[in-house]
Amino acid sequence: MGYDVNRVLDLAASNAKSNWEWGTHAQALLELRDPDISVFSKSAFPGGKIPNARTAATDYARPKIRTSGNTLTQAGAYSEAATRQVNELLNKVARYSNGAISHRYDSTMLWSDFIFMVPPTLAYQAVATNDPSLLREAIRQITLYRDALQDKSTGLWSHIIGSRRDAGTWSTGNGWVLGGIARVLATLNHWPTSSTWTAEARSLIQYAKEIIDGAIQVGPDSKSGLFRNYITQSNSFPEAAGTAMIAASIYRFAVLAPGTFATSRYLQEADALRAAVVKAVNSDGRLSPVANPYQYLQTTPHTDVSPEAQDFAVFLYAAYRDYLCSTQ
Template sequence: MARFRPIHSFLSILLSTASLVVAAPHVNAGFDAFEAAQVMINLASKSWEWGTAAQALLELYNPELSVFGANPFPNGNVPTADPAATFALRYAKQFISAMGQILVPDDAVGDPASLGVSAVMIGKTESAYQQAAARQADFLLNIAPKYSNGAISHRTEVAELWADNMAMSFPFLAYLAVETNDPNLMTTTFNQCRLQRDVLKVSWFLNWRHIIGPSGARDEGLWSTGNGWAGYGLVRVLHTMQKWPRSAGMTSEITQLKTWIKEILDGALLSGFDDGLLRNYLNDDGWFGEVAGTALLSAVAYRMAVNDPAMFPQRYITWADTNRQAIARHQRSDGIFSPAVNPYNWHDRNKYTTGSPEAQAFAIHLYTAYRDCVLANVCTTPASPSPTTISAGSAARL
């Protein structure tokens, strides 16, 4: 496994790649996404945090390479990007085991797969990472426990489904389907999304429950962050499917994905606020408002307003705008968004104020989704002069 190296040893990366990683257009979202990125990089220490951070950095610095770009699959293929010159890939590579069965040693099934898209992209030029991505997919599809309906478990020790896994395993499998030119894998990925929803969503709620399975971690509450994980994971699968030419015939599957995303958002739109933020559990007024779920669900709204303005009209943008402005009020001068839910104990009643790596990443997702909505002329707030190059001093440092 690639050993973790201290942050200061990566300072030279910024200097060598600054012209490549800081040229994305910039809009004024009301908060500093680049300071948020620095906090995220400094604090991330778990497999899912590394994978989530890598995705956030790709959207922030190289949006044309993400599935939200205008042409993310040139000639129907995953793009070739230099891992040494692409900020997100250089960040992710240090954590990926190129020789293991899974991408990071972990007792979760889904969390290591959060680095899967990065492994696929690095594998375009370094075959060991292509093989590592293939082994990770084989583990998910053929080795990991399955729930009674065939849904891939999020845990290795029991068959247990978590909403979190929607953002970990399935964007990776969809992306790998493109890389391997495998429509059957794309269909399998869609079917897994359906199987996960069949268990985690119940008819009397629009939103998803957090954890269903036999262990003590079972959590039937409508965790805000969990619904964000599910919604954003579905959004990434949707965009991957839509933008790959070989998925052109999957019109029914695309419609279903949009419907499932809309359910999650509609449930969030019905939920109350505390200090301008969605509560940690959407159906429980006893919880405090927190930034993580609010930011990620709002990012979902912006993404879908661009993707399908008829299905996700102005009211979704207005809701996301209100949330974004509240999020901006909750960023401190040190770049930390607070309060967040404790990312390691979602039942903790104490507000988490020291910086949640995933909440920082979600704020970046909110920024990039809003930026792309403005640049698509769907959101009405004008962009600053475009493209604006962020100075090296303002860019996140590894």
């Protein structure tokens, strides 16, 4: 692959301090260490149920979980910590005018980040409770967010709308979206109850294709090979985290939807982006240049470790490895 994934992973773990970083790191651990029971595995749901297994991800997450209150962690956003009662969440949350669940509980706004955090949780809960309606709701929420956030001229998604706004096509945000769609599609494909939902699968594939095509059409920075922090802004700095997640997603979709994505056009693009990310990993395992995850409007690269960026590089490593295994 070209970098020491354990160094990359360790920096993510040692610097994570917020709930979305803990959740992202747990997912990265699962995909890297226990790929056979992640949703991307064909054996993800033995007997149509979620596996009962202790993993590196569960060991990491367990100390972060609380069992009192309405959420599983201290959280400022619905999408950063799953509630103990998903149906209660769906009934009580704030919603945007089109019915999309608000990313925040204290104000109404939609963030592209939401797609990585809530729809995959709803989809997994669908399997856990044998409730296909939750999977349909996961797909519906992706559709509603697309309707609100997509820049129709490029297919890329804006970052935030609502009581706060960031209309730019943030590289990291589009990476969050693709990563979330991939996990929902994988759940749909690998759960026997939904494996024949061809129309829903087709919609998810189309949504992903719109983003990937839009990014390819704009293209990366010519010198670094990385997508810019705001993909369509020529004066925005090259950014490795969003690039890593977009590349990882192309490899995931090449396995999940080979008829669309297992082509030279997409795989050559993923390979070029992966090579650029490899060059962006320092000898100590730190990925840079990356966006500031705590001050996303910052117009210069983050000067410290970004835990989410580190995990994006882990997602790329795992996705590329799994893609290669699928071709054997």
